[in-house]
Amino acid sequence: MGERPMVGVDLGGTSLIVAVVGPEGEVLGSAKRKTRADLGAEQVIRRIASTIAEALDDANLSAEKVGGVGVGVPGPLDPHSGIVRCCPNLGPSWNNLPVAQILGDLVGLKVAIENDVNAGAVGEFTYGAGRGVHDMVAIFVGTGVGGGLVLDGKLRSGARNSAGEVGHMIVLADGPMCGCGQRGHLEALASRSAIDRDIRAAIRGGRSSVVTKDVDPSSDKPITSSVIEAAYDAGDSVVVEAVSRAQYYLALLVASCVNLLDPEVVVVGGGLVQRMGERYVQPVAELARQHYINQVEVEAIRVLPAALGDYSGAIGAAVLARHCWT
Amino acid sequence: MGERPMVGVDLGGTSLIVAVVGPEGEVLGSAKRKTRADLGAEQVIRRIASTIAEALDDANLSAEKVGGVGVGVPGPLDPHSGIVRCCPNLGPSWNNLPVAQILGDLVGLKVAIENDVNAGAVGEFTYGAGRGVHDMVAIFVGTGVGGGLVLDGKLRSGARNSAGEVGHMIVLADGPMCGCGQRGHLEALASRSAIDRDIRAAIRGGRSSVVTKDVDPSSDKPITSSVIEAAYDAGDSVVVEAVSRAQYYLALLVASCVNLLDPEVVVVGGGLVQRMGERYVQPVAELARQHYINQVEVEAIRVLPAALGDYSGAIGAAVLARHCWT
Numbered sequence: 204m205g206e207r208p209m210v211g212v213d214l215g216g217t218s219l220i221v222a223v224v225g226p227e228g229e230v231l232g233s234a235k236r237k238t239r240a241d242l243g244a245e246q247v248i249r250r251i252a253s254t255i256a257e258a259l260d261d262a263n264l265s266a267e268k269v270g271g272v273g274v275g276v277p278g279p280l281d282p283h284s285g286i287v288r289c290c291p292n293l294g295p296s297w298n299n300l301p302v303a304q305i306l307g308d309l310v311g312l313k314v315a316i317e318n319d320v321n322a323g324a325v326g327e328f329t330y331g332a333g334r335g336v337h338d339m340v341a342i343f344v345g346t347g348v349g350g351g352l353v354l355d356g357k358l359r360s361g362a363r364n365s366a367g368e369v370g371h372m373i374v375l376a377d378g379p380m381c382g383c384g385q386r387g388h389l390e391a392l393a394s395r396s397a398i399d400r401d402i403r404a405a406i407r408g409g410r411s412s413v414v415t416k417d418v419d420p421s422s423d424k425p426i427t428s429s430v431i432e433a434a435y436d437a438g439d440s441v442v443v444e445a446v447s448r449a450q451y452y453l454a455l456l457v458a459s460c461v462n463l464l465d466p467e468v469v470v471v472g473g474g475l476v477q478r479m480g481e482r483y484v485q486p487v488a489e490l491a492r493q494h495y496i497n498q499v500e501v502e503a504i505r506v507l508p509a510a511l512g513d514y515s516g517a518i519g520a521a522v523l524a525r526h527c528w529t
Numbered sequence: 530m531g532e533r534p535m536v537g538v539d540l541g542g543t544s545l546i547v548a549v550v551g552p553e554g555e556v557l558g559s560a561k562r563k564t565r566a567d568l569g570a571e572q573v574i575r576r577i578a579s580t581i582a583e584a585l586d587d588a589n590l591s592a593e594k595v596g597g598v599g600v601g602v603p604g605p606l607d608p609h610s611g612i613v614r615c616c617p618n619l620g621p622s623w624n625n626l627p628v629a630q631i632l633g634d635l636v637g638l639k640v641a642i643e644n645d646v647n648a649g650a651v652g653e654f655t656y657g658a659g660r661g662v663h664d665m666v667a668i669f670v671g672t673g674v675g676g677g678l679v680l681d682g683k684l685r686s687g688a689r690n691s692a693g694e695v696g697h698m699i700v701l702a703d704g705p706m707c708g709c710g711q712r713g714h715l716e717a718l719a720s721r722s723a724i725d726r727d728i729r730a731a732i733r734g735g736r737s738s739v740v741t742k743d744v745d746p747s748s749d750k751p752i753t754s755s756v757i758e759a760a761y762d763a764g765d766s767v768v769v770e771a772v773s774r775a776q777y778y779l780a781l782l783v784a785s786c787v788n789l790l791d792p793e794v795v796v797v798g799g800g801l802v803q804r805m806g807e808r809y810v811q812p813v814a815e816l817a818r819q820h821y822i823n824q825v826e827v828e829a830i831r832v833l834p835a836a837l838g839d840y841s842g843a844i845g846a847a848v849l850a851r852h853c854w855t
Contacts, residue, residue, distance in 0.1 A: 279823065288825070338688055352789070354680060361791020362664055362830070365823035372785040373820060374713075376701045376778060385820045387700075387781070452702060455713070459698040459785065463678070465687020494699065494711045497605065497691035499614070504688070 207270035208262070210255055210312070211326075211521030213319060213514075214247075214276050216240060216292035216346075221254045222514055223262040223269070224521035228330030230514060232262025244296035245305075252309040271313040273524030275322030275516045276302065279365065282317050315527045319516050321367060323509075324351025325358055326519025327470045331510035338466040341509070342369050344453065344473035346425075347382065348390040354464070358523070370394070374455045392452035395475050399426045401445040412441035428475040435479070450483065454490030461504055462496050472509025484508045533596035534588070536581055536638070537652075537847030539645060539840075540573075540602050542566060542618035542672075547580045548840055549588040549595070550847035554656030556840060558588025570622035571631075578635040597639040599850030601648030601842045602628065605691065608643050641853045645842050647693060649835075650677025651684055652845025653796045657836035664792040667835070668695050668782065670775075670799035672751075673708065674716040680790070684849070696720070700781045718778035721801050725752045727771040738767035754801040761805070776809065780816030787830055788822050798835025810834045 206226050213220040215238060223232040234257035238247060251274070259266060278290035278297065285303025289295075307314040317325075324341035333339035339353045348370030352359040359366045370390035371383060378387035379397070391397055406412055406420045414420070417430045434442035457469050469491075476483045488506035495501055509515055532552050539546040541564060549558040560583035564573060577600070585592060604616035604623065611629025615621075633640040643651075650667035659665035665679045674696030678685040685692045696716035697709060704713035705723070717723055732738055732746045740746070743756045760768035783795050795817075802809045814832035821827055835841055 279825065350789075354685065355683075357681075359680065359790070362793045363791055363823055363826050366789065366791040368788040368791075368822045371788040371820065371822040373781040374699050374702055376704075376781055378702075383822055388820075455699040455702055460789070462694040462697040463676075463692065463786070463789065464685070465689055465692040465694075467688045494697065494714075496694045496697040496709055497689055499605065500689050 207268065208264060209270050209521040209524045210258065210272040211322070211517040211519065211524065212251055212255065212272065212274040213322065213516030213520060214238065214251065214274055215319070216277060219251060219254055220513060220517045221251075221258040222517035222521060223258050223264060224518050228518060228522075230518070231264065232258050232260070233514070233517070234258040234261055238293070240293045243294065244300055247293070248302065248306050248309065251306060255310055266311055269312060271315065271524045271528055272306065272310060273322065273520035273522070273527075274302065274306065274314060274316045275319035275520040276316050277319045280316055280318065281364065282315065282360070285314065285316055287316065313524075313528060315524045317520060317523045318351075318364070320349035321351040321358055321360070322519035322523060323472065323515040324353055324367065324470075324519065325522050326511055326515035326517070327472065327509050328353040329522045330518055331515055332470040332507040333468050336467040338464070339468045339470060340369070340460045340464060340466050341367075341470045341472065342453070342456070343509070344394060344471065344476050346394060346396050348394050348473075352464070354466075369456060369460065372456060372459060374452050374459065389452060389456045393449040393456070395428060395431070396425070398431060398445045398449050398475070401448065402426055402441055405441040405445070410441050413437055413439045414442060428478050431475060432478050450487050451490060454487045455494065457487060457491035457506055458494030461491065462494070465497070467503065467505065469504070469506045470509050471506065472515060476508060477512055480508050533594060534590060535596050535847040535850045536584065536598040537648070537843040537845065537850065538577055538581065538598065538600040539648065539842030539846060540564065540577065540600055541645070542603060545577060545580055546839060546843045547577075547584040548843035548847060549584050549590060550844055554844060554848075556844070557590065558584050558586070559840075559843070560584040560587055564619070566619040569620065570626055573619070574628065574632050574635065577632060581636055592637055595638060597641065597850045597854050598632065598636060599648065599846035599848070599853075600628065600632065600640060600642045601645035601846040602642050603645045606642055606644065607690065608641065608686075611640065611642055613642065639854060641850045643846060643849045644677075644690070646675035647677040647684055647686070648845035648849060649798065649841040650679055650693065650796075650845065651848050652837055652841035652843070653798065653835050654679040655848045656844055657841055658796040658833040659794050662793040664790070665794045665796060666695070666786045666790060666792050667693075667796045667798065668779070669835070670720060670779070670797065670802050672720060672722050674720050674799075678790070680792075695782060695786065698782060698785060700778050700785065715778060715782045719775040719782070721754060721757070722751070724757060724771045724775050724801070727774065728752055728767055731767040731771070736767050739763055739765045740768060754804050757801060758804050776813050777816060780813045781820065783813060783817035783832055784820030787817065788820070791823070793829065793831065795830070795832045796835050797832065798841060802834060803838055806834050
């Protein structure tokens with residue numbers, strides 16, 4: 204069974220990615236489509252099933268050749284029962300839904316579910332930037348900031364299956380309000396949404412920025428990673444400032460994690476970081492290092508960009524499914 | 530061998546405590562004296578040896594009846610080779626010293642060394658406030674702030690044996706300067722030294738405080754935990770304010786640790802906390818809880834005062850020594 208390919212699904216708020224993953228982590232086939240969360244859980248699960256069929260087709264494999272399916276879900280869940288507790292980004296139809304069972308019945312395969320960010324951490328640990336190490340902290344920066352921990356080679360789930368919530372670590376007491384209703388959390392300082400908020404505030408304050416060519420700052424439309432990257436590369440002072448602030452707070456978070464856990468690798472991924480790569484991560488690593496309390500063998504601690512791009516979640520979900528059944 | 534009593538030593542900057550610990554964690558005998566770091570490492574190690582003899586005497590045991598010795602040392606070290614790297618609080622004569630071997634030769638017993646705060650965490654985990662759980666974060670507040678992690682029942686040492694440095698997690702970016710030369714670390718906000726600094730600053734600023742009856746605020750003499758406690762109980766506004774601020778930042782640290790690790794228990798100990806007990810820890814627990822991102826089963830996460838008082842380090846060192854040889 205360990206030798207058979209596994210299917211990994213990364214269920215995101217906007218898109219869903221499926222990868223058929225071989226025993227060495229190779230992507231044998233894949234498929235991607237919009238999640239269409241507005242259709243409700245039942246329809247979205249059908250969309251997952253047909254995207255799995257498409258990915259198997261792409262891999263030239265029939266379902267019988269596959270060992271099982273792993274799904275990374277964006278919300279609290281119980282991996283043992285396969286029940287999703289809720290998915291704030293997908294809507295209330297997901298509340299207390301036995302997703303593993305429903306999808307399993309549709310595709311005729313065993314299905315395991317895990318938190319999407321934990322799946323991403325496991326993907327990077329097994330086949331990405333954390334390959335070959337024992338201990339890794341993963342930080343994914345997007346609309347929010349999520350993370351996952353692999354310690355002594357094992358995903359750390361925590362007492363309530365909610366370990367790895369790096370976005371809600373406090374780095375600036377009394378800082379800006381976070382989506383969770385409390386202040387000073389990393390997510391309110393270093394997410395793409397935080398960068399977006401700061402750029403808009405500067406423009407409202409009368410500063411000019413090239414982003415206004417692409418985005419109406421009075422609209423709700425988010426400033427995308429590609430717009431931010433282009434403005435950064437053009438040296439737009441508003442954007443450079445907002446990105447640099449986000450990098451600064453992210454560096455403080457990295458330092459907090461290193462001083463607490465002393466891991467071998469901190470992997471930083473997610474939309475904007477993935478786009479900008481080393482340009483984003485290098486200054487974060489340098490700033491963080493200044494705060495490491497143990498300055499001995501400091502080069503043993505590496506801060507690296509994620510290596511699997513859009514596929515860390517799907518590949519990690521496949522790895523977790525394999526762990527479940529072998 | 531697991532059945533034989535073990536000797537635990539807590540080597541502090543000012544005092545050294547030795548406990549002879551039975552197989553159920555019971556203290557069969559103990560002894561305590563001043564460290565006298567000014568005498569240099571060689572003399573201090575002799576003092577440890579004679580304090581061990583005194584504790585064995587107190588327990589009515591001869592050295593042959595004992596399984597070994599564990600020593601908690603305040604500084605970076607290599608537990609495998611038994612070599613202390615350095616002890617900033619004890620002086621340069623400790624640099625790269627094979628303490629386990631030197632002490633072992635003196636007492637005729639096997640000696641293991643471990644970081645003193647890690648030893649304290651293991652003591653609380655095994656026989657104190659963390660008894661019976663799998664995962665625990667320990668935070669000890671004193672002149673500085675140290676900590677230790679027990680995850681899945683095992684002390685987490687980290688890639689460079691420096692995990693658990695909670696005092697150098699950042700909770701207030703650009704906050705006050707820490708002893709390590711960086712800003713915003715918890716130690717600079719919630720240690721007894723931070724409380725001391727804030728009380729003096731208020732007095733220098735013209736506010737009156739009852740502590741001036743006991744301490745000359747222009748002297749170098751630290752404001753002790755007992756003076757702080759008495760002033761707090763008397764409702765002294767300067768002291769209440771300084772203590773409350775320290776509790777606030779400590780709560781943010783607790784929340785950061787809970788959101789990252791999702792442990793079952795956070796144990797808070799050290800001089801002032803030990804003295805004030807629940808009065809100190811209860812407000813910290815309540816504040817921290819507001820920042821937990823997972824508000825489900827929130828009562829499953831307990832924040833508790835340390836239970837072994839002065840003995841957590843010595844008892845933990847004995848437990849670690851037992852783990853080494855059984």
